[in-house]
Amino acid sequence: MQKRLANWGNYPAITSEESAYTQEEQLRSFVAANHGFIARGNGRCYGDASLGKHSLSMLKYDKILSFDTAAGVLETQAGVTLDQILDIIVPKGWFLPVTPGTKFITVGGAVASDVHGKNHHMEGAFSGHITEMDVIIGDGTMVTCSPDQHTDLYWATCGGMGLTGVITRVKFGLKKIETAYIKQKQIKARNLEEVIRLFDEYKHYTYSMAWIDCLQKGDSFGRSILIVGEHATKAELNDKQGQAPLLLPSKPRLTVPFNLPSFILNTFTVKAFNWLYYGKNFKKEINNVVPYEPFFYPLDAILHWNRGYGKAGFIQYQFVLSLDQKEGLIAILRRISEKGWGSFLAVLKVFGQQDSLISFPMEGYTLALDFPVRKGLFAFLDELDEIVLQYGGRLYLSKDARMKQEVFWKSYPNAERFAEIVKTYNPGKRFESLQSERLLLTK
């Protein structure tokens, strides 16, 4: 079926011929008979990674295959979304080992992007928790791979943006929890120096990230709120929460019903919002116990929040720089605050070490922020790319919709090796996205 498709940034938007199947056999024959298509989950990556003129929607391939409630191991088809998984595992005392800032992504997407969460510095990315998975490769056969078998396929598939094949089944380990609540601590930091110091001071916390105000200058440059947390124990809940420690009170969902006109987001409104957000925390430090949803997924509470950026869409720009390149972080933040184009609160986080082939995370600082698409934006982002390259950093492919190919090839140290493996399993560009064409990821 011809369909208008865009990912979460609403840029780019294209018309795509979409197919969907519910049986493994149908998927295998589809792969064997077609080429130039890309598998697609819930469209929550921001850019063009899962967009193609021809796409294979995995949303109907959504069965949960096994759940070992004693050992905490879940096995699902690739189209199951994390929100469905949470509904099943949390009441049984288990949690996702790694979750990004939205639960509306599929398991296949989590693997293809090798997603990270607030616990990356402690528990790594999603790929570190997979026991095994099935991938339908270019000739239509299904290969089971894991850190122990078909390792080249495994490591090129984790973070490989769907270019090695169609991920169909994933088995991964869960994390034991006593309650559905998080004991959180929020600490205000007056500037970048302070928040970086706080990250170090609180690095033993499982979860940590900071909201950063990119528009401040002078003494308040980089003012932030650091948020750290741990899964709460039963003893830490109040009486009401303690009555059903693994169940969350249901809450109504808000939605943005249509695209807002883009003039609503300007330097003034963004500054006002950031001022309110920073100012709402009256005290230097706040400690409380909150349900896991607002802690991990604050924006999921507002459906279609991406429409707030207007019809032209937005680019989420996320880069990582190693820990010794703090000047790079300062240089980029300075460019953004000078330009005055920063979005609502941006997210700053410190990643831990990760050895993988093509995944985004590496030990260092990562900053993610939104820019509404407007005249001059891409030229500005190209300038930021130059700084990222200069300081040895790289950009997250799941957020990317515009970087130039040389930026990718210069910044990902294993790019050549990755492209070779992709070529083995994906000869003749059977799997191909707008992003893979743009960055020449398939040969």
Add this chain to the structure above:
Amino acid sequence: MPTVLLLGAGSDMAVAIARRFAAAQYNVQLAGRQAAALQPLQQDLQIRYGIAATVHHFDATAYDTHAAFYATLPVQPDITVCAFGYLGDQEQAQHDWQEASRILHSNFTGAVSILNVVANAYEVKKAGVIVGISSVAGERGRQSNYIYGSAKAGFTAYLSGLRNRLFRSGVHVMSVQPGFVNTRMTQHLTLPPLLTAQPEQVANAVFKAVQRKKNVLFVKWPWKYIMLIIKLIPEAIFKKLKL
């Protein structure tokens, strides 16, 4: 816990219906020609909803197996949903009896054969609900799909007669006219969004209508009036239309 039997459980609509009933704590019996292909759904229903799901081999056109199929189900279902069907290719069916026959048997004869068995059992126990997924295509024959349409017309008439017969036995029969549904069967077609239901919408509507004992369910309400108008067009004009 009540039990629902899904005949033709592999279709997108049946998957959604199975999940809807399982979410309301019904046990589910999944019946289809490729029983092995139903196992992921069986696991899924049990894990998500904590109910018991079973898988059964069922071939709609193997008529002489139907009585035995029903008799050997582990539990007699409280609700039977007849969800199998085959759209086929109208043009091919005009020239190729194999295709025409497959359309007629999958949509009509097979349904009559199995539902006769179910109806007799329900009549004896004076309880039960039969849901038949028919089609708006059966409301009036059109050149673009009258072979499928005539099979569904037969099925709709069968369901209405069955409803009439079983009323006095306290057995409810519901006919469902889903209209366009976004499924694998229709994924090569471009469908008007306002008239097209998602399988989950169909499932929800079916579930609610079963509770309310509705006789005929149109999932998207405009269809009721569209089909009324189509039925009212005089044949002298209708035959000249390109529908």
